[in-house]
Amino acid sequence: MAEWTPDEVLDARGLSCPMPVLKTKKALKNLKPGQILEIQGTDPGTRNDLPAFAERSGDEFLGEEQRDGYMSFFVKKG
């Protein structure tokens, strides 16, 4: 079961760099501080890119979960 309950889900499966990060940046703009965004992706690079992005943008990278055929990442808006 998911450790985090997302307020919003972004489906970035099948998208490659830089679209997952770009879409995350846009999706976070529409959230309130403290809300959680789940990003679903299949690009191996996203695993490095999202934590680095969150650290810079002042948001909090909560963690990742392996799903059936894709990864889910959780970011809390700061």
Add this chain to the structure above:
Amino acid sequence: MAESVLVDRFKQGYQAVFERNWPFWVGGVLLAFLGTLALAWGRPWGVAGGLRVWGDWFFYAIGLYEQAPGFSLFLSEPAVLTWGLLFGAFASALLSRQFSIQMAPNWELLKGFAGGILMGVGSVMSGGCNVGGFYTALAAGSISGFAMMVGLLLGALIGLKYLMWEMENVTVKPLKEKPASSGGVDWKKIQPWLGALCFLALILWAYGLSFQAYTEVGVLLLLGAAIGLVIQRVRFCFVRAFRDPFMTGEAVATRAVALSVMISFVGFMMIKWAGLQPEMTYVYHHWIGGLVGGAVFGVGMLLSGGCGSGSVWRAGEGQIKLIIAVIMFALSNSLFKHYIFTNQAAQAWGQPYFLPHAMGYFWAIILVCLVMTVWWAVMAWNEETDKLTMV
């Protein structure tokens, strides 16, 4: 008991190399080192040249070109450098358990298609892709390297503007991806063994070449494979150096590329000054070619999400969008060079220019280091202030 410690240590080492990605700057240093070695050995690193050889042979095979291409598909230097990059990245992806055939939404595939064509055409004008036209050309002291850098920055800005427009105005249908069925085989467990097998095959290929008196080509194949390994483990990406400061503000890639150019420039100048390689090696194309080609290439790399090297290693990882980009890059580059921007046409744009001929080796090194430092400093300043960040 001692054995299990050994196995344990080996596992830890394996994880350090193939589980986690290497830091970006490590990639910059290693690529500079490998690139300089390649120049000392015979031919500096480039990607587009190899792709063109593939394209040339394709059009020759289907009867469009009458004459056989001047470069052999498997025995020529430019071709094996890119084969090495592709198979090295493929093997590295397997060893890291990161290989998987990845489908993308149709719209993304279309972007790979268009991006590949733009990169193919742009790289003909600039004399190489991001690597051959900017990175290696600049290291080799070609003024066109500076010009392409400006062009790439311009192209990256235009491309990013497009991506932002696309996010607002184009609805890309998400991919309904079914989990890949592995047919009962634990695919993840087999991958590292296949990767090791692939590296072994590369070594045997090079060994075989040396028996045919193609030792020089064989070593370049291995250097290409080593570059493929490094680049996949780092996920080194020249596009990021140009794009990310304007996108997320991040300058990690910019720092690594700037550092890498400085190191390889000094290495290249040592080799050229000592006369180990001719001064004009990899110095070609006028600055207009670099500027225009760089801008066209820059838009293309933003669309496809990988430059020359970046598209090839991601293709080696199994990403369908980048496989399409690589194929279109090879085909369009070959056609554009064959019919439109022939060597004569390139000459009409002006003469190649070697930086140390204008100012001597000493000042050339100072100038290149200065430009790289300024690039890095501006992007590092932006990392703090986000003044240039557009998204």
